[in-house]
Amino acid sequence: MTREIPSDIGFSRRQPHAAIRALFASLAVIVAISVPASAQQATGKKGKDESGVRWDNDSIRFGDSVRIEPKFRVQGDMLLWTSLEPVDERFSWASRRIGVNGELFNRVQFQVERAFTDDDDDDTRWRDVYADVRINRAFQIRGGRFKLPFSLERNTSRDELDFLQRATAVRALSPSRDTGVMVHGRVANRVVGYEVGVFQHADGFELTDDPNSWGDLGATLAGRVTVAPIRDKDDGPTRDLHFGVALVRNTMPEGLNSVVGRSFNHERFFDRLHVNGQRTRLGFEGLWSGRRATVKGELLQLTDERLLQSVAGEDLSDLVQRGGYITAVVRVFGEQGKRGQAVDVAARIDRLTLGSGNDTDEAFTNPRADHVAPLSKDTWTFGGTWQLHRWVRIQGNLIRENLVDPLGVRDLVAEPVWTAVMRFQFAL
């Protein structure tokens, strides 16, 4: 059995587990069977074959059957002001990525993306690398490396975020990309959506190489159900309304493997704690979009078992981390649903709280405390987004971060930290 212990920065990778390889082989078979059939269907349906290679809507098309869209994105951040001590480096690259996505025979979608710099939401330079086979609307299969179906904001692309960073709770509590297989689709007249997947790693930890077992850690299981009861036109009072619930479950190996909260400038505001056992993530999400306004929010919870982790080798109470946010966005200029010029203003309140199942005994900050001293970070973010062109946009954020130590156990700086940042983005 092999396990890889993560460093602070990232996790190394090994060859996929035999079972995962088997799942990928099955996916390949499905692709092989479905593509020729769908090619015939596509030709038959259209009746008119636009043959030849042409450039159409930012993508290269080979007849009607193949579409390839090159992707390129750079984001640069300029720190305008901070209430912290003066900093030397005011400019930083938030993201530099190149990739390609497309569609084959109206049946298989694919995406390959690679980053040229590390950013805060993943652990390797390969980002999305997957193929998605559409059997029908109710049943699609995706295989490869992609985001787990958990958290609305985590599954929103970085170049479409309302703010420079995702909410603190989303960054801390939602899993990032992983290698796996997922079935998904929409049923009940597209009102209900579902995503159910099995993934290779447990928060970055390799499964066993033992081909006869899934090992101590087992696979990561993830599922999400969304309900969209109303869907108006773009100028309707309810362009979009959906609610969702998601669950991710995996086993964590023994060690300092709890998740950590980070401030806007990536500083940890609490350290890792010892965990051992089941990790369960539960998320609720909701979104409403009207003519010019959008309101959305999430509540997330992550619990870690801490079996045999006390100083005397006994079980500790579960580690519990909760968080959430609510965001409001108003389009002050430009049309909804179009990629032309637009100006949005937005505000978000979010909170991430660290705690434990035991909240009655004396609280301590130590990594094996039964009652972990609670700590919260409240963040207010005010922002504006100016979409100059469908490829170019400028964002500005004013962020207020405040740590709250309700029991006064920690030596904290009581002053909130203010930061003003501007981002320039070019995304093809």
Add this chain to the structure above:
Amino acid sequence: MLKHVLRRCVIGLILQSAAATTVQAQTTDDLFNENVVQTLQITIHSRDWEMLRSNFTSNDFYPADVTWNGIRVRNVGIRSRGLGSRSGVKPGLEVNFAHYSSRGQFLGLRALVLDNLTTDPSMLRERVAMAFYRRLGVPAPREAHANLAVNGQSMGVFVIVEPVDSVFLQRWLGENSGALYEYHWLTPYFATFLGEDLNLYPPLFEPRTQETRSTFDLFDPIRELFRTINSAPASSFRDAVNARLDLDATLRLIAAEAFMAEWDGILGYAGLNNFYLYRPAASTQARLLPWDADHTFQAADYPLLAGAAENVLMRRILEDPVLRVRYFDLVLEAVASASSGDWLVNEVTRDYQQIRDSVLADTLRPYSIEEFDAAFAELLSFARARPAFIRSQVQQHRN
């Protein structure tokens, strides 16, 4: 039935009250009681203990519970400590009661040091030296020998050392609102003026209180102290330096070190070492406080003024006629104190007898029992011969 319950309640209350009284009766005087070898037990997760021992050069803290005299203190932080004494076999430990909670304390202490005694075959020097400082009125840590067990496994004999921190300052000086610095030996440094750049001082003088104050607030007084020591005219040296450093207290400390043949202290063979500097909030007069005395009692004929010529502070003190007289008076005071009632001989003998059985049972000590006995014999010989030697040295240097 009700009667039975009531009786149990009353008995329970009495027992609880008795237990509480026992616990409340414990003070730091009991912990540092020199008449017994203490027993300390540490409970720590086995993985953490393995990590601490395998990474003994690291200062990482690990959570643990500490039990002494029936009192269990939970959620303390422990880490490997020491310089030359660092060991993965028998780690010296810092036990920090406040590491995981700003309110953490034990008997009013914020921390304890468990000295593993691996650099001293006699295992006595540290404790005897600190007792002697205190006897002379020099603020110095209280110490007591202890048998330490970790997760039920004996780790041998240690010395419990009271750390020099805000609690120590309050107890000795009656206030702790000033700036305390721990001196770190980096290269041989003999109290010369390091220069104008304030960044030259933090590596040597690490703030242990008031850490968040500005570099200027913390280190300008230290820069000015060493500037004064080096550049004050001879005619005003005494007053100028005394305005920034309590000279009488400093001379008393150096006199005690000189009597004890401390070769790694203020007049150390490789420059200044093993002290804290404290600058009270309401005064510009800093105090030097001794630390880590396991290289004392070097040799009975160790010269009284060894290291004095190289050290700028001591050289200039001895050039000042008033301070020179005062220094030799304080040395003789130390001699008298050590000799009075054979204090030093008795102290060494008592401590040796007290810990010998524990030393015998200590399987992790790096020295044989023969080496331990021989080191004790040397110490005893020092205690007997040193007073006469120092008296002769004073006579020689005074004239």
